[in-house]
Amino acid sequence: MGSRLWMGLAAGFACAGVGIAMARSRAGNRSLRAPSYDSAGVRVLVLGGGFGGFTTARVLARRLAARRDVAIRLVDREDSLTFWPMVPEVIPGAIQAAHVVRALREELVPLGVEFVRTRVIGADLDRRTVRTGIGDMEYDKLVVALGWQTSFFGTPGAAQHCLAMQSLTDAVAIRTRVVDQFEAAVAGCPHDLRFVVIGGGSTGVEVVAGISELIDILIPEYPGLSEEEVHLLVAQAKDDLLPHMEEPLRQAAASRLRKDGIELRTDSTVKSVDERGVVLDSGDRLDASTVIWTAGVEPSPIARRLKGARLDKRGRLKVDACLRVSGQSGVYALGDIAAVTSGGKPIPPTAQAAVQEAAAVANNLAAEVTGGEPEAFQYRFMGHLVTLGGRFAVSQVFGARLSGWAGHLLWRGVYLYKLGDWRDRLHVVSDWSIRALAGPRVPRLRLR
Numbered sequence: 239m240g241s242r243l244w245m246g247l248a249a250g251f252a253c254a255g256v257g258i259a260m261a262r263s264r265a266g267n268r269s270l271r272a273p274s275y276d277s278a279g280v281r282v283l284v285l286g287g288g289f290g291g292f293t294t295a296r297v298l299a300r301r302l303a304a305r306r307d308v309a310i311r312l313v314d315r316e317d318s319l320t321f322w323p324m325v326p327e328v329i330p331g332a333i334q335a336a337h338v339v340r341a342l343r344e345e346l347v348p349l350g351v352e353f354v355r356t357r358v359i360g361a362d363l364d365r366r367t368v369r370t371g372i373g374d375m376e377y378d379k380l381v382v383a384l385g386w387q388t389s390f391f392g393t394p395g396a397a398q399h400c401l402a403m404q405s406l407t408d409a410v411a412i413r414t415r416v417v418d419q420f421e422a423a424v425a426g427c428p429h430d431l432r433f434v435v436i437g438g439g440s441t442g443v444e445v446v447a448g449i450s451e452l453i454d455i456l457i458p459e460y461p462g463l464s465e466e467e468v469h470l471l472v473a474q475a476k477d478d479l480l481p482h483m484e485e486p487l488r489q490a491a492a493s494r495l496r497k498d499g500i501e502l503r504t505d506s507t508v509k510s511v512d513e514r515g516v517v518l519d520s521g522d523r524l525d526a527s528t529v530i531w532t533a534g535v536e537p538s539p540i541a542r543r544l545k546g547a548r549l550d551k552r553g554r555l556k557v558d559a560c561l562r563v564s565g566q567s568g569v570y571a572l573g574d575i576a577a578v579t580s581g582g583k584p585i586p587p588t589a590q591a592a593v594q595e596a597a598a599v600a601n602n603l604a605a606e607v608t609g610g611e612p613e614a615f616q617y618r619f620m621g622h623l624v625t626l627g628g629r630f631a632v633s634q635v636f637g638a639r640l641s642g643w644a645g646h647l648l649w650r651g652v653y654l655y656k657l658g659d660w661r662d663r664l665h666v667v668s669d670w671s672i673r674a675l676a677g678p679r680v681p682r683l684r685l686r
């Protein structure tokens with residue numbers, strides 16, 4: 239306990255020191271002044287304030303800070319950016335939900351970027367107009383970064399009976415459902431502790447591991463229940479979990495999940511979902527009170543409502559090597575809504591890709607505005623990191639493979655760094671430290 243206390247305090251003080259220094263340097267940004275959007279000579283409109291849109295606006299604002307004739311406006315239906323890689327840790331309460339979101343207005347206004355919270359409805363790219371919940375907006379340059387949404391691939395019953403994982407509130411809802419099922423089980427419903435997670439990719443594995451960790455914390459609080467009454471299962475259509483990772487890491491993840499008592503059903507496509515659970519294409523029925531869908535995403539449906547844009551067969555916006563929307567000038571698309579390639583190879587929809595694409599789009603837009611030439615996007619694959627809770631992660635970074643405690647340390651270090659803001663880092667470090675020192679606790683926060 240003594241060394242853990244010192245480690246916790248040292249980490250806290252280190253982060254606090256750097257945090258204060260960073261907070262001071264942030265204050266310097268506030269002197270930036272931007273022209274009003276409607277009267278600016280060049281109006282740059284960014285649709286979406288997720289990884290791609292937020293990074294584009296931030297990099298572009300810095301590149302064009304000296305240009306008084308350029309105004310940047312970012313539009314999002316939400317007022318915050320969710321740091322998705324840490325969201326699965328919200329399920330067992332390892333990180334507080336409020337600590338994985340960043341307020342867009344607070345981040346953007348000091349950079350001279352206007353933030354407007356409203357819904358994008360569609361656009362006419364030929365007329366350079368975007369339709370939003372508060373009226374039409376005109377632009378000179380446009381960036382489309384509206385991301386993704388859950389896809390149930392038309393699976394009967396899935397949309398009605400599954401919990402999805404497409405917002406931070408979904409993570410809290412999953413935790414609340416598990417707690418509610420425990421309460422129902424002690425009240426005498428024997429089948430209420432069966433949980434099925436559909437999808438064995440990164441999100442499915444992280445979610446099932448988060449639920450398992452949550453259950454480990456809950457069990458001692460319910461002396462009338464035993465671990466044997468809980469059944470946690472992953473149904474994966476492919477022949478292995480984490481198919482994008484290398485074989486030894488896939489095996490390490492699978493054996494860790496099995497050790498935690500999680501049943502893994504590979505080669506098992508879900509045919510339908512109903513109020514009693516899941517039916518597989520083999521005809522097997524898996525009874526479950528709670529079914530969570532992580533099996534697929536599709537591009538934002540707004541892509542289909544951009545008049546003048548071309549789509550690929552998966553409904554993503556077609557872009558050229560410089561990330562310009564095909565057939566349009568001054569219009570860029572990136573992130574999960576765009577069919578991005580690099581060196582002729584398709585780029586997977588991830589946050590690391592969206593952030594790199596955003597930097598390329600910002601550079602190309604800055605080049606357009608200052609009379610330079612846009613450059614082709616070059617993707618650099620950094621690696622994959624998947625946390626399995628309980629101080630275990632599998633990591634494949636720059637060719638190095640790590641699993642277990644070492645992988646977990648790498649996961650924490652990388653995402654703490656990527657979190658971006660020193661106050662958020664301090665909050666997350668304090669969440670981890672308090673948990674390590676005082677033991678885990680399940681937050682009973684309910685969002686209705």
Ligand SMILES: Cc1cc2nc3c(=O)[nH]c(=O)nc-3n(C[C@H](O)[C@H](O)[C@H](O)COP(=O)(O)OP(=O)(O)OC[C@H]3O[C@@H](n4cnc5c(N)ncnc54)[C@H](O)[C@@H]3O)c2cc1C
Nearest residue numbers: 286288289290315322323357358385573574587588589590
């Ligand atoms: C649980 C989970 C864990 C993940 N973990 C990782 C990870 O560890 N590493 C990794 O690289 N990737 C991870 N990802 C994937 C990653 O989050 C996405 O690839 C990334 O967010 C894509 O960035 P984007 O900018 O294209 O879209 P987003 O980040 O989704 O941003 C889209 C933005 O557009 C806004 N928007 C959408 N529609 C509208 C509308 N009609 N009007 C106004 N605004 C709108 C949204 O509110 C959102 O702010 C994870 C995803 C999930 C679900």
